[in-house]
Amino acid sequence: QVQLVESGGGLVQPGGSLRLSCEASGIIFSINVMGWYRQAPRKQRESVARITGRGITTYADSVKGRFTISRDNAKNTVYLEMNSLKPEDTAVYYCNVVGTDSWGQGTQVTVSS
Numbered sequence: 001q002v003q004l005v006e007s008g009g010g011l012v013q014p015g016g017s018l019r020l021s022c023e024a025s026g027i028i029f030s031i032n033v034m035g036w037y038r039q040a041p042r043k044q045r046e047s048v049a050r051i052t053g054r055g056i057t058t059y060a061d062s063v064k065g066r067f068t069i070s071r072d073n074a075k076n077t078v079y080l081e082m083n084s085l086k087p088e089d090t091a092v093y094y095c096n097v098v099g100t101d102s103w104g105q106g107t108q109v110t111v112s113s
Contacts, residue, residue, distance in 0.1 A: 002026040002102040004095050009107030012085055016111070020080040022095030022104055030073040033098040036080045038091035038109075049080060050098060085111045
């Protein structure tokens with residue numbers, strides 16, 4: 001059974017930074033594409049960033065240059081480093097094994113002064 005546990009969310013001022021983590025279990029982590037998604041109130045869930053097992057990354061245009069996805073296959077963990085945060089980044093952030101219905105419980109990120 002796949003389990004994903006996100007952490008690292010919180011309240012931060014505009015321009016601030018946060019680092020999210022997602023630890024996976026129940027999968028062969030290193031071969032899976034991992035993704036971070038977010039869902040703001042009254043909006044659909046959207047893809048933020050993805051990373052292949054070999055470390056190839058893709059980003060949504062809205063976060064390019066500000067967010068960095070990375071992974072540590074030895075720790076079965078994927079990270080999302082978020083810099084220059086904006087109020088519009090406020091959302092619940094989820095990690096996902098791309099191509100599956102395996103989702104974590106989400107972690108709230110609030111960007112507000």
